[in-house]
Amino acid sequence: MTHTAARKSFDSPYDLEAPPGAEGWRDLYPYNLIFQENLRDKENAKFWFCDSQHWPNVFKPFETVGVEFAVRCLGAFNTRHYIIPPANGIEFRIHNGFCYMSPVAVAPELIGDRVPHFMERAGHYFANWDSLLENWKKKVLGTISEMDAINFEALPEMVDLDVITGGLGIDPSAKMMADYDRLIQLAYQNWEYHFEFLNLGYVAYLDFFGFCKESFPSIPDLAIARMVQGVDSVLFRPDDELKGLAELAVRLGLVEIFALHDGSEQVLAVLAGSPNGTEWIAAWEAAKEPWFNYTSGNGFYGSDVYWRDNLDLPMGYVKDYVERAARGDVLKRPTTELIAERDRIVGEYGEFLSGEALETFHGKLGLARTVYPYVEDHNFYIEHWTMGVFWRKVRQLSRLFQSYGFWENPDDMLYLTRDEVRPVIFDLATGWGVGADPIGPTYWPTEIERRRGIVAALSTARPEPAFNTPPETINEPFTIMLWGITTEQVQQWLAGDDAESPGLKGMAASPGVVEGIARVISGPEQLGELQQGEILVAPTTAPSWGPIFGKITATVTDIGGMMSHAAIVCREYGLPAVTGTGSASTKIKTGMHIRVDGSQGIVTILD
Amino acid sequence: MGIYTFPFDSTETPVHERLGGKCTSLAIMTSVGAPVPPGFAITTDAFDAVMNQTTLREHILRVLDGLDVDDTAEVERRAAHVRELILTQTVPDDVRHETIAAYDALMQLCGGEVPVAVRSSATAEDLPDASFAGQQDTYLWITGQKDVLQKVRECWASLYTARAITYRAANKIPDEGLSMAVAVQKMVNSRTSGVAMTIDPKNGDRSKIVIDSSWGLGELVVSGEVTPDNYLIDKVLLQVIDRIISDKHEELVPTGHGTVARREVDAERRNSPSLSDEEIVAVARLAKSAERHYGSVQDVEWAIDADLPAGQNVLLLQSRPETVWSQKAKPVHHTSSGSGIEAITKSLLAQMGSRA
Numbered sequence: 001m002t003h004t005a006a007r008k009s010f011d012s013p014y015d016l017e018a019p020p021g022a023e024g025w026r027d028l029y030p031y032n033l034i035f036q037e038n039l040r041d042k043e044n045a046k047f048w049f050c051d052s053q054h055w056p057n058v059f060k061p062f063e064t065v066g067v068e069f070a071v072r073c074l075g076a077f078n079t080r081h082y083i084i085p086p087a088n089g090i091e092f093r094i095h096n097g098f099c100y101m102s103p104v105a106v107a108p109e110l111i112g113d114r115v116p117h118f119m120e121r122a123g124h125y126f127a128n129w130d131s132l133l134e135n136w137k138k139k140v141l142g143t144i145s146e147m148d149a150i151n152f153e154a155l156p157e158m159v160d161l162d163v164i165t166g167g168l169g170i171d172p173s174a175k176m177m178a179d180y181d182r183l184i185q186l187a188y189q190n191w192e193y194h195f196e197f198l199n200l201g202y203v204a205y206l207d208f209f210g211f212c213k214e215s216f217p218s219i220p221d222l223a224i225a226r227m228v229q230g231v232d233s234v235l236f237r238p239d240d241e242l243k244g245l246a247e248l249a250v251r252l253g254l255v256e257i258f259a260l261h262d263g264s265e266q267v268l269a270v271l272a273g274s275p276n277g278t279e280w281i282a283a284w285e286a287a288k289e290p291w292f293n294y295t296s297g298n299g300f301y302g303s304d305v306y307w308r309d310n311l312d313l314p315m316g317y318v319k320d321y322v323e324r325a326a327r328g329d330v331l332k333r334p335t336t337e338l339i340a341e342r343d344r345i346v347g348e349y350g351e352f353l354s355g356e357a358l359e360t361f362h363g364k365l366g367l368a369r370t371v372y373p374y375v376e377d378h379n380f381y382i383e384h385w386t387m388g389v390f391w392r393k394v395r396q397l398s399r400l401f402q403s404y405g406f407w408e409n410p411d412d413m414l415y416l417t418r419d420e421v422r423p424v425i426f427d428l429a430t431g432w433g434v435g436a437d438p439i440g441p442t443y444w445p446t447e448i449e450r451r452r453g454i455v456a457a458l459s460t461a462r463p464e465p466a467f468n469t470p471p472e473t474i475n476e477p478f479t480i481m482l483w484g485i486t487t488e489q490v491q492q493w494l495a496g497d498d499a500e501s502p503g504l505k506g507m508a509a510s511p512g513v514v515e516g517i518a519r520v521i522s523g524p525e526q527l528g529e530l531q532q533g534e535i536l537v538a539p540t541t542a543p544s545w546g547p548i549f550g551k552i553t554a555t556v557t558d559i560g561g562m563m564s565h566a567a568i569v570c571r572e573y574g575l576p577a578v579t580g581t582g583s584a585s586t587k588i589k590t591g592m593h594i595r596v597d598g599s600q601g602i603v604t605i606l607d
Numbered sequence: 608m609g610i611y612t613f614p615f616d617s618t619e620t621p622v623h624e625r626l627g628g629k630c631t632s633l634a635i636m637t638s639v640g641a642p643v644p645p646g647f648a649i650t651t652d653a654f655d656a657v658m659n660q661t662t663l664r665e666h667i668l669r670v671l672d673g674l675d676v677d678d679t680a681e682v683e684r685r686a687a688h689v690r691e692l693i694l695t696q697t698v699p700d701d702v703r704h705e706t707i708a709a710y711d712a713l714m715q716l717c718g719g720e721v722p723v724a725v726r727s728s729a730t731a732e733d734l735p736d737a738s739f740a741g742q743q744d745t746y747l748w749i750t751g752q753k754d755v756l757q758k759v760r761e762c763w764a765s766l767y768t769a770r771a772i773t774y775r776a777a778n779k780i781p782d783e784g785l786s787m788a789v790a791v792q793k794m795v796n797s798r799t800s801g802v803a804m805t806i807d808p809k810n811g812d813r814s815k816i817v818i819d820s821s822w823g824l825g826e827l828v829v830s831g832e833v834t835p836d837n838y839l840i841d842k843v844l845l846q847v848i849d850r851i852i853s854d855k856h857e858e859l860v861p862t863g864h865g866t867v868a869r870r871e872v873d874a875e876r877r878n879s880p881s882l883s884d885e886e887i888v889a890v891a892r893l894a895k896s897a898e899r900h901y902g903s904v905q906d907v908e909w910a911i912d913a914d915l916p917a918g919q920n921v922l923l924l925q926s927r928p929e930t931v932w933s934q935k936a937k938p939v940h941h942t943s944s945g946s947g948i949e950a951i952t953k954s955l956l957a958q959m960g961s962r963a
Contacts, residue, residue: 084955085952085955085956086955086956111956115952115956118952119948119949119952122948122951122952123947123948126947126948126951127948203951203955204951206954206955206958207943207946207950207951207954207955209958210942210943210954210957210958211941211942211943211954214939214940214941214942215814215939215941216812216814216815216841217807217810217812218815218839218841218848218849219814219841220841220844220846220848222844222846223841223843223844223846344843345843345844348814348842348843349814349843352812352813352814356944357938357939357941357944359945360941360943360944360945360946360950363945363946363950364946364950366946367946367951508846511844511846513884597884599844599846599847600846600847600884
């Protein structure tokens, strides 16, 4: 774009062709999630940005459940619960398989009327934060355990005799349908709870944020984040558990067993036959619940692998940690240093203030710190634990249908939308009931092949960063903070890729400067490729990539703001990070020598 | 190091009676992270050793006995006599060896023989104010062991200028126990220099440091003949927030013989940053240390010395209280004070209400 003037608008979604082979992709998704032809003018009047932070990969039809539940509930808490004066929710659409968002503003003349409601409602939550949050945890754990109890089993050759003798008069297909509905409903329920506190957490954070920006114009966002952020989030607990297990292995003299054996099954078998091995196994078992309800994905994809379901994953991390602990490496995160640094930062900014301003500074910081742990901790309870159980049940049902010949591969149900699954259950129940073959096994395999081809074709293209004309300035702080979408960022997208420039600009998300070899990772299944000392470059990361943060020296992402998962986890691990670069994962290739300046938000390709 | 010399970067506590005012302050600045050009003090112990090895002290007192301080010609004559006595006195071997060792160490740090400044460092009110004394006993661009040792002696002798003798008589300061330390300090060879202010003059924000920086010596920046690079740095995180790289067409460079040359900057360098990222942070750190040390907003002159190794090459030339901007700064108006729901609502409306 060096020869032409930068454009003012992004393309319209209506003008963008799908990649070859993806024709008909619109039919894969619910009608309300795609840009409908008859709404062209209305949809084109809005600015849409791609959320590849949460949805970096093309949705399989079932997987839209995540964005539908999450973003709908986010909106409902702004719009219907707390009546956040200037902000409603965020509209979302799927285009060419990727997810696009558009915040919904409140008309200026309506803002005033919303204020008293907001103060009453949000005020109640802020005033009773701790007790409400305690109750929240009970509700969320209740949902999880109810979901966990759901079990999809093959239908019996004949109904149990109990049904006859008990005079029940109903067969297990009814329960299968009810269980499926209940599973969907329970997931929805915990996504509601997810946003019960989250938006308010951000509101309090923004209050402190705004005060800092007024007091210290152009104070780095990073400084504000570091003053608020805790160091002992539940989110880091699973990784800490693995580190603890590694240290225990060293103390018990088991290092050699971990060095010589691979895979959880083999390691556990050898441990079981060794003198101190049983003590270690007991600790391993104790750590599983709930801490292995943890994914190296982000909870939004059916293909996300959870530790609980694949013990080779945590065992692999433990093996790495044992090796490092045996070498004398300190595995624990530098929490004392992080706290000391946080206190220094707060202390120094405080020195520039006095009187009422200083009191306000500490007051707002205090509230931000009270509410902020939720912003980090909830992720474990919902994205990891709830969604871990949810996907396990979905997979169980999918495998059941596979066994009935409805489809070829264990997880093929993901190629159906969630509302297409219910008729499939009924199809099975009918065939089983009437004593004939269900229709599905003759219908779905071909249809799923067609859909698989479309999803694969969609996956060959990276998403456009945005659609239509952006607002002149982006000052909606949620958008900036959570997605890293700033006026400058949008302008950079508009300017296009400048092939001659060896640098990328993003958010200075975690301080420090590092040079090294890049490793581009587009999904969790590639994490095994990472080598010690490399720099992770990814469309986005999940905090649950935790154990790999001991291996890498810096992180670069395409999407994400100061409060994105990559930013939080890198600050926690003391690694430099630049987030929201827009195109790092396509511009940088594995093996390139790059320099990451997490203090300035600059990534330079050195060769 | 023995008792006769004291490097400015010594980890020992500088003692004023042994180092004199100037050297003490140079050592303190270095220890608080605002390093002055490197060098060392020749302590009052060295002066005392010279005086006490013979009966020189008594001899001087005898020369000055009964002097009429109003008889300027006589004062001049006897002062010259005393100075001659000091200049011709042999220096004890241990003092001489230790001084040479300290000088050699300094030259080694600088990567070879470079010019130094030799200055007196008085211990008390033995001498008139520093500005006057400074003219008398500061020797710049001194090169080589022999010349340095000669200038050290001249500093010692400067305790007995006519002006100093008259001053002590007028202020009833006895000549008994007089002593003198001497500073030997590297002459700055500025690759880059400029000023740093520990406040943002745009808005009085005290959490910022602004740096102006250009090639060579700082005079062209101060006089406005060159547009310097400009950096805005967060004082707490020491993070560069904004940078403007300017066209720096000219520079002043020291010739090494006490003169400076003005020259055009070559095409490649003039539009390049005059500080690396590490140096920006080092300059900011230095300004922050000076502010912390003096307890007020500072206006700091600094230089990057071309002879010194990275990590030790950022030097403080001068630091003085900044009075213009720090007084002008208006208190910040805050949209929202306090921390309750009302405050939250106000700030939420302010931040989100204005969006396009």
